[in-house]
Amino acid sequence: GQSLEQPSEVTAVEGAIVQINCTYQTSGFYGLSWYQQHDGGAPTFLSYNGLDGLEETGRFSSFLSRSDSYGYLLLQELQMKDSASYFCAAPMDTGRRALTFGSGTRLQVQP
Amino acid sequence: GAVVSQHPSWVICKSGTSVKIECRSLDFQATTMFWYRQFPKQSLMLMATSNEGSKATYEQGVEKDKFLINHASLTLSTLTVTSAHPEDSSFYICSARTQGETQYFGPGTRLLVL
Numbered sequence: 001g002q003s004l005e006q007p008s009e010v011t012a013v014e015g016a017i018v019q020i021n022c023t024y025q026t027s028g029f030y031g032l033s034w035y036q037q038h039d040g041g042a043p044t045f046l047s048y049n050g051l052d053g054l055e056e057t058g059r060f061s062s063f064l065s066r067s068d069s070y071g072y073l074l075l076q077e078l079q080m081k082d083s084a085s086y087f088c089a090a091p092m093d094t095g096r097r098a099l100t101f102g103s104g105t106r107l108q109v110q111p
Numbered sequence: 112g113a114v115v116s117q118h119p120s121w122v123i124c125k126s127g128t129s130v131k132i133e134c135r136s137l138d139f140q141a142t143t144m145f146w147y148r149q150f151p152k153q154s155l156m157l158m159a160t161s162n163e164g165s166k167a168t169y170e171q172g173v174e175k176d177k178f179l180i181n182h183a184s185l186t187l188s189t190l191t192v193t194s195a196h197p198e199d200s201s202f203y204i205c206s207a208r209t210q211g212e213t214q215y216f217g218p219g220t221r222l223l224v225l
Contacts, residue, residue, distance in 0.1 A: 033214075042204050042219040043155065087154060097208050098145045101154045 002026040004088050004102035011108045012078055020073045020105045022088035030091040032071045033099070034062050038084045046086075047073065075107070083109045113139050113209050117217035124195055125225055132190045132220045134161075134205030140185035141207035145214070146178075149202040161188040161205075195224045 004024045012018040022032065031050040035043035047055050049064035049071060061074040075082055088102040114137040124130050134144055142163045147155040159180055160168040167180035179191040192199055204219040 035216075040221075042216045045213050045215070048213065092157070097143075097214070098157050098160055099155075099206075099214060100157070104154050 002090060002092060002100040004090060004100060006086075006088060006102040006105045008103065009106045009108070011110060013110050014078055014080060016078050017074065017076050018078060018107065020075075020086050020088075020107070022071045022073075022102050024069050024071070024088070024090060024102075026069075026090055026100075028093065029066060029069075030093070030097070032062070032064050033089045034060075034073045035087045035089060035101075036084050037087065037104075043087060078109050080109050080111065083107055113137075113207070113213075113215040115205065115207050115215045115217040117203075117205055117220050119220060120218060121221040121223075123223045123225065126196050127194055130192045130195055130222060132192075132203055132205075132222075134188045134190070134207075134217050136186045136207045136215075139207075139209055141188075141209075142185060144182065144188040144205055144207045146180065146188075146190050147204045147206065149204060149219075155204060158190075161190075163188075192222065195222070197224045200224045 006022050033048045034046040037043045047062035054063045059076045064071040085104045085106050087104045089099040091097045116135045118133045144161040146158045148158050149155045157170050158173045161180045161182040163182045169175045182188040200223050202219050206214045206216045208214045
């Protein structure tokens with residue numbers, strides 16, 4: 001089986017930097033993805049790490065350490081619109097690639 | 112990027128009726144689509160894998176006779192919630208994967224069973 005753990009809530013102010021951690025336990029590992037979901041909306045893809053290291057996409061970066069079974073999403077220059085839920089997710093198996101989602105982290109950006 | 116659509120976006124129905132939700136990949140072909148369900152303030156949970164031209168694969172605890180899945184073409188999968196009850200009220204989201212690792216999600220269908 002697979003499980004991905006995240007903090008339930010994070011609060012930060014506009015312009016700040018916030019890190020959302022994800023630790024995982026999987027029977028096999030096929031990469032870690034990050035998704036953003038605003039209230040009432042569907043998840044949107046943010047980033048993917050297949051190998052160790054940092055992936056940068058604009059204000060968002062994601063890091064993976066396979067030896068530590070750990071990853072994080074880094075959001076810089078926070079904006080009010082970044083208030084949302086963030087999920088880490090990992091493919092269940094090498095074939096289907098259906099995703100197991102983490103428990104989700106609700107980010108609240110304050111002025 | 113790839114686009115996945117869902118229809119309807121929301122539906123309200125009476126208990127005991129059936130509801131069909133469509134999921135379409137608009138600009139790519141998807142031999143496999145996935146159906147997820149999300150209850151309020153919870154994470155997404157995989158319900159089933161929809162395979163074009165073959166039977167769907169259901170996750171443990173998901174009743175295949177209640178949640179009928181048909182993947183009739185490379186761009187369309189449908190989920191039918193049969194004899195819906197209030198406990199089936201949820202946010203149903205489909206996704207499809209292109210050749211890469213990215214999964215593209217539909218906008219979701221919010222179902223409310225009265």
